[in-house]
Amino acid sequence: MVALELRHLRYLIAVAERGNFTRAAEDLHISQPTLSQQIRQLERAVGVQLLDRTGRTVQLTDAGAVYTEHARRALRDLDAAERAVHDVQDLSRGHLRLGVTPTFTAYLIGPLVAELHTRFPGIGLTLTETTQDRIEAALLADDLDLGVAFAGAHPAGITATPLFTETLSLVVGGSRTPEPPKALSVQALQAQQLALLSGDFATRGHIDAYFAEHRIEPRITVEANTIQALTEIVQRTSVATVLPDAITHDHPHLVPVPLDPPLPARTVTLLDRRGAYRSAAARAFTRLTHDIVRVRGYTPAPAARGYMDVEARRP
Structure with missing residues (x-):
């Protein structure tokens, strides 16, 4: 029996996303015959056909769709575990992946990044400016650690912590x-x-x-x-x-x-994935964000006031 390896899961996901062995092989930098062989090894190992190759595009079978969903989750959890192992609690180094909707780059991100660099110069930052739905999708896919967006209806699995009220x-x-x-x-x-x-x-x-x-x-x-x-x-x-x-x-x-009458106020929120590993950098950024909201005089959102009162009482 062929032993499963992580590459088998990544290969399956690549083919599922591309719908084509040739394009998936190009993305993976391997030959198309090698990719086909690896997928067949995976199918023999699990004992079921995962891909339907009879149409113009390659499609997941019902079993393949279920297996791919679990494969994505397993790879995401493994990536989170690797980050957790390398996480440095004293914040001498680390990395944060942050997504923001465009208006926040005009007034909020500058002060936040400046304070982050001042307090924790060893923490690197990858900043992505995009739409809220893409931020939420990236959080669910573990491509982002945190997002800054607005309150409202969120996909299942997204947690929104109120920060302040925007007028x-x-x-x-x-x-x-x-x-x-x-x-x-x-x-x-x-x-x-x-x-x-x-x-x-x-x-x-x-x-x-x-x-x-x-x-x-x-x-x-x-x-x-x-x-x-x-x-x-x-x-x-x-x-x-x-x-x-x-x-x-x-x-x-x-x-x-x-x-x-005035335009309705909006609640600005900090988004993350429910149950996701929170690195020391992500936790520090969360505290820093609440600090910036207070220092710059933004109107705290009702649910955020309790957080800030608790933080103010910390020794």
Whole structure:
């Protein structure tokens, strides 16, 4: 009987993902005949056909689908075990894989990474900016340790810890005055040219829902897929945008104008996979995140206040 090895599992997963032996072999840097031989060894070892090779693409059989699901889980757990063995509790070294949705790179990630580097210079960071659904999928696949996104419906297996409440306002270019601007009626937005984030941003969906609720048809003259593009446009034109208030704190030439009624606040959360191994680096980053929320004066989310009170009482 052929002894199973980890490579057999990885080979099966590669073929399942590609649906083709040739492309899978290229990804694995082995020959196609070698890959076919290895898969047949695996099928003989488990005593069942795992792949249907009769169609134009290679498909998993019912048994193959079940086996592949368990193979993915086994490899994920082995990877986590390897990280746990090499985890250094004194934080003299380590690595963190963090995913964030795009708006947070404009105001939150800079202070977080700066503080992480100051406190723990030996910890490396892999930062991925992507959509919330991809962050959640990467957490479930053990490709990320933590994510920063928003509260709401999450896939099974994702845990969301509230961090703070994010508010949004209309943003125009100009200089700050001692007196904050008066609130602008939502109906007045129909006469205002707007530059907004593109439709693949969660923030844009939040803004569109607000417009729809109040039956507003906005004059959207610019759509952009970066925060920086919006801030540059607003500072140099009469076009306005809608952004989180926290972004304007670091931009003296951006003026937040409250809307009446205001846009609904959102709860920012720290995401992880339920039951996943939490490295010393991940635990330290979690504590650091709550510290930054407090120091920068963000409004704590209700469930986060209890955490911060407990941390404040720690010796």
